[in-house]
Amino acid sequence: MRAAPRxxxxxxxxxxxxxxxxxxxxxxxxxxxxxxxxWLWPLDGPRRVAEPYRxxxxxxxxxxxxxxxxxxxGAVVRAPAAGVVAxxxxxxxxxxxxxDHGDGLVSTFEPLVSPLSPGDPVSAGEEIGVVDVGGHTAxxxxxxxxxxxxxxxxxxxLFGAVERxxxxxxxxxxxxx
Numbered sequence: 001m002r003a004a005p006r007x008x009x010x011x012x013x014x015x016x017x018x019x020x021x022x023x024x025x026x027x028x029x030x031x032x033x034x035x036x037x038x039w040l041w042p043l044d045g046p047r048r049v050a051e052p053y054r055x056x057x058x059x060x061x062x063x064x065x066x067x068x069x070x071x072x073x074g075a076v077v078r079a080p081a082a083g084v085v086a087x088x089x090x091x092x093x094x095x096x097x098x099x100d101h102g103d104g105l106v107s108t109f110e111p112l113v114s115p116l117s118p119g120d121p122v123s124a125g126e127e128i129g130v131v132d133v134g135g136h137t138a139x140x141x142x143x144x145x146x147x148x149x150x151x152x153x154x155x156x157x158l159f160g161a162v163e164r165x166x167x168x169x170x171x172x173x174x175x176x177x
Contacts (some may be wrong), residue, residue, distance in 0.1 A: 039080035049064030094135030
């Protein structure tokens, strides 16, 4: 391959990567995430993601619209940020709790048994329930989902657990022969 086509290919690759990084649902956080407070981790003890967030290709595509955190059945779960309980109940085969944090942010925890009721206010760090069994998670895992204005986002962005991407120069290595 001659040098000119390699340079064009490298430039196109850089453009595709920069557009992909800014696409909705990508790993890049929405602007509000970088400016707001970092949420508290919902579980005590070691932080281990059992199943990561995976962006679906489209609204109805396969993916994992949250993260599964490794823990134990019966582990205490805490509110990551202040809000109001929006829903508590059983959906299909799993108990869950949803908190509206305001500004379009809503978090959901499953499987979670909770004494709270819709309308109850919660403070950051307050106990909201305990991990149960059910749903798609393995026993001893907690699924945490977050929506911003109705769109799923990676919860780890709010927990400060995702490092920002650093773009490295891509074209220095490409030189004319």
